[in-house]
Amino acid sequence: MTDRSGTGRPGGRPGPAARPGQGRGTPQAGRSRSPQPARRIAYEVIAAVRESDAYANLLLPVKLERAKLPPADAALATELTYGTLRMQGYYDRVIALAAGRSVERIDAPLLDVLRLGSHQLLSMRVAPHAAVDEAVAQAASVGSRSGAGFVNGVLRTIGRTEPAVWRERVLAEARSADERLAVEHSHPEWVVRAFRQSLAADGREGDLEELLAADNAAPKVTLVALPGVGDDAGPDGEPTEYSPYGYRLSGGDPTRVHSVAAGSSRVQDEGSQLAALALVGARPIEAGERWLDLCAGPGGKAALLAAEARAGGAEFVANELVPARAQLVRTALAAVDPSIQVTELDGRAVGEAEPEAYDRILLDAPCTGLGALRRRPEARWRKQPKDVPELTNLQSELLDSALRALRPGGVLAYVTCSPHLAETRAVLETAVRRGGGRVRRLDARAALHGTRTPLPAGDSDTVQLWPHRHGTDAMFISLVTKVVE
Secondary structure, eight states, X not given: OOOOSSSSOOSSSOOTTOSTTTTTTSHHHHOOOOOOHHHHHHHHHHXXXXXXXXXHHHHHHHHHHHHTOOHHHHXXXXXXXXXXXXXXXXXXXXXHHHHTSOGGGSOHHHHHHHHHHHHHHHHSOOOHHHHHHHHHHHHHHHSOHHHHHHHHHHHHHHHTSOHXXXXXXXXXXXXXXXXXXXXXXXXXXXXXXXXXXXXXXXXXXXXXXXXXXXXXXXXOOEEEEXXXXXXXXXXXXXXXXXXXXXXXXXXXXXXXXXXXXXXXXXXXXXXXXXXXXXXXXXXXXXXXXXXXXXXXXXXXHHHHHHHHHHHHTXXXXXXXXXXXXXXXXXXXXXXXXXXXXXXXXXXHHHHHHSTTOEEEEEEEOOOOOGGGTTTSTTHHHHOOTTHHHHHHHHHHHHHHHHHHHEEEEEEEEEEESOOOTTTTHHHHHHHHHHTTTSEEEEOHHHHTTTSXXXXXXXXXXSEEOOHHHHSSOOOEEEEEEEOOO
């Protein structure tokens, strides 16, 4: 029978942290104080991710704002949250060795506490006694005294051994090269295989380990200065390498940047900016064109496209099926033009409802999100291989609908925040083949001629961005047109 108490043994020889009485009766285990605020917030976010599929990048800023933490404590909470989520897979291997049992046999709340403590002991410059004491207080606040004793024992076992030695022990258990990379860089093995295949298609299979490492490096905050919006020349930051509207902040809270508060700039990864700008740069804008962002939520690319459409005399429409996300789109567009129409239609039906109605369409398709793991680290644990076929079917249906809504001679950008070949090249190639000669691919790389720095040359007419090469999310960008008969 599986033990879920976090203290009892499921049978067999006890692990070093599971021996009766270990950690019990110590001052740490008996302490009933509250955890330090930064650690409490980190735990609450991590628990919400596990319990209700919350998004850490959305929930954490809200909690930090409500708590009014000093900058140093806010930075600690951020590092604890994202660092723990990124390296969760690796920490689970260490915890299992230290506890003498699989993590599936540990109560979920206590496992969250152990992961937080492991991050501090193995990856941060936190004094071991402070990390353990805080974890014990956290365990007591979410479980029982016996659970706090269990946490105390496991983390003291981890803290007695150097991180490099734990790494050797964990990697020694790997049975293949892909499993070794998956464990070391804390990615599911199926994601490692998918990345290997995607890089190989780009002729860069040797980049795999560099890509995995880049996923675990905290990205800097990137802003887009919406063209023609507000009086600001741009945020006070370093210009990004490619997007003419991109700026990178050295640190601090982006909501306190004047242009962000005023709405003339917003947080947006440079890869997302390039996805929108490829559609803009595919050909000169003619006044009177109609543009559509088919899956616009939460509105970042829509805001940039709307600003460009307004500058060129084009009409812009945004569509988002989910009402809450549609409201986010309206908020994002308000700084450009609050009168912009935002519809709430199923994107798969738009082509039939509005056949050949638009000159330019952006389809930023729902996907696994594997290209944004450095910003949304929990996504690597949330998605499974079985999710890919369902998503690719949806992507194909949306692309077919978008092509029906595209006017002859118009341009469509098919974009995903995933480099998975099934979600990128396969979907695109299938749509072109089904088009029977009416759908022709365009050179997306050439469409980005207006970048500050030219993108590195490639053999494909599509653009696959990479965190380790371009400093962006791993966006896939492609362009097609409908041939005029």
